Amino acid sequence: MKRSLEHIEYQEDTETLARFAKALGHPTRIAILKHLENQSCCFTGDLVDVFPLAQSTVSQHLKELKTAGLIQGELKPPKIKYCINQENWRLAKSLFANFFD
């Protein structure tokens, strides 16, 4: 990417909303989150069984959702229990709701 300008500064809300949207911008990640909404929580392995994707790929999607703050992982050795991050979920919900008027 050629950038003549180091970085465009947007309003904080704009950046935050875009980051959430980007994390939601893949059907697998939407499906993962829908799954988490139903089950409330689940393990990586459960998701690997649900989707016809390699374990590493599922793990990567989970990482992105975690980085975006939409989910969080809790150690339940030897597994990891993933749940929706309620605080950021509410934030995302309100940002989208405000955005759409």
Place this chain on the structure above:
Amino acid sequence: MKRSLEHIEYQEDTETLARFAKALGHPTRIAILKHLENQSCCFTGDLVDVFPLAQSTVSQHLKELKTAGLIQGELKPPKIKYCINQENWRLAKSLFANFFD
């Protein structure tokens, strides 16, 4: 991208939501849409003046928003007036609202 499986089939809502989210997944596009919400409509040139981006770059972002169905262009020669596509806007609004519960 290596795909062992041609294509994963998700629920239609999931695909649609992901497509909207992907279109919203860039701060410039969020900012463009916010601008359109305020102004109700505007021309490409107006946006080029607002953002420190090349005309071709702005045009490309507009194209993506148009492809996603979030905006529509109306010919007002020699300009093009872009407005929010109200029908899809409502659809996106409700998909996001339902998704976030």
Place this chain on the structure above:
DNA sequence: ATCTATTATCGCAAATATACGATAGGTTTA
């Protein structure tokens, strides 16, 4: 200490996305 189970990370390949300048296209005006 070793083995097992589970998940994350690394390294790679291919596809997409982002940005730019240059150019083409379409419409009005001169």
Place this chain on the structure above:
DNA sequence: TAAACCTATCGTATATTTGCGATAATAGAT
């Protein structure tokens, strides 16, 4: 017809994303 105006598209460069298999890491069980 030609010139001017506005916008889209092309070509290109670089960055990011998506996916896989292989490997590392972590914690409990043997």
